[in-house]
Amino acid sequence: MDQAFEAAIAFAIFVAAFSVSQYTAVAVYESSMNRLSEPRLEAAACIVASEILLQNGNSSEKWSSWEPVYETGYYFSPASGVGVAIRATCYSLDPSGVVTILWTKQGPSQEPLGRYAQKYVDGVILEDGTFVRVEAYASDIF
Amino acid sequence: MDSRMRPAALLHMRGWSKGGKGVALIFDCMVACVIIIAGLAAYSSVATHKPPGPDEGLGKYATDVLTFLDSNGCLARLIEGRDSLALRKTIGELLPEGANYCLCVYSPYWELEWSFSSQGFDWRNAAASSPYLVFSESKPEPYMVTLSISK
Numbered sequence: 222m223d224q225a226f227e228a229a230i231a232f233a234i235f236v237a238a239f240s241v242s243q244y245t246a247v248a249v250y251e252s253s254m255n256r257l258s259e260p261r262l263e264a265a266a267c268i269v270a271s272e273i274l275l276q277n278g279n280s281s282e283k284w285s286s287w288e289p290v291y292e293t294g295y296y297f298s299p300a301s302g303v304g305v306a307i308r309a310t311c312y313s314l315d316p317s318g319v320v321t322i323l324w325t326k327q328g329p330s331q332e333p334l335g336r337y338a339q340k341y342v343d344g345v346i347l348e349d350g351t352f353v354r355v356e357a358y359a360s361d362i363f
Numbered sequence: 364m365d366s367r368m369r370p371a372a373l374l375h376m377r378g379w380s381k382g383g384k385g386v387a388l389i390f391d392c393m394v395a396c397v398i399i400i401a402g403l404a405a406y407s408s409v410a411t412h413k414p415p416g417p418d419e420g421l422g423k424y425a426t427d428v429l430t431f432l433d434s435n436g437c438l439a440r441l442i443e444g445r446d447s448l449a450l451r452k453t454i455g456e457l458l459p460e461g462a463n464y465c466l467c468v469y470s471p472y473w474e475l476e477w478s479f480s481s482q483g484f485d486w487r488n489a490a491a492s493s494p495y496l497v498f499s500e501s502k503p504e505p506y507m508v509t510l511s512i513s514k
Contacts, residue, residue, distance in 0.1 A: 242399045267420060344419065344431070
């Protein structure tokens with residue numbers, strides 16, 4: 222009876238500790254994989270943001286007619302399976318230092334792509350003195 | 364005596380268990396689990412440790428922000444007025460969500476005149492702008508300004 226009870230306790234402890242170790246192992250693996258894919262996603266976000274800036278330059282006209290479209294292969298996006306979200310915001314600055322948002326354009330996804338998405342931010346001063354901030358988010362699509 | 368049986372034998376001598384096999388099993392399981400968890404923890408800290416590095420893109424963006432603020436002489440006015448509240452609001456609007464910053468104003472001889480930073484700013488993963496020269500009408504010497512952004 223005693224031995225059976227001890228064996229049951231031992232088994233329970235083993236199961237509990239085994240579950241903890243498995244959980245830790247999965248968390249470590251997931252974290253490692255995310256760290257490995259960070260530079261790749263950051264590069265993708267950087268490419269998309271840079272291309273948008275190259276296409277529109279500092280022309281206010283181009284920026285006002287620009288729409289944040291994204292389709293696979295539209296930019297030099299490195300791989301399929303990478304989701305991209307773009308957000309651009311235009312600011313004006315008055316002499317007293319008050320910043321006003323003139324417009325915000327966001328697409329194709331309305332939300333940044335989850336907590337593992339990598340972001341790249343760039344900016345450009347336009348010919349009319351306004352400033353455009355471009356944020357590109359890249360994330361793996363499963 | 365087998366070293367694996369020592370804890371059980373000790374307990375047996377103290378009268379904790381008659382057979383000792385069950386207790387030995389418990390100890391074996393506990394020791395094995397501690398070793399597994401310690402190993403995993405050590406592996407995770409070594410294999411996945413990556414010191415947070417500065418983001419070069421953010422440094423460039425910080426320079427863009429300073430250039431924009433200086434485009435109509437606004438930066439010089441805000442610096443001369445030591446108006447950290449207005450500067451906080453202006454810079455906070457222009458930075459991306461979740462970014463923290465530190466603005467440092469130096470004399471031309473790199474003496475720090477004043478600085479302020481947002482809550483949560485961390486130098487360890489911050490990227491700084493190039494030193495930016497700000498000229499004002501009331502002062503013959505320019506200010507040197509750097510804006511650092513951390514994620």
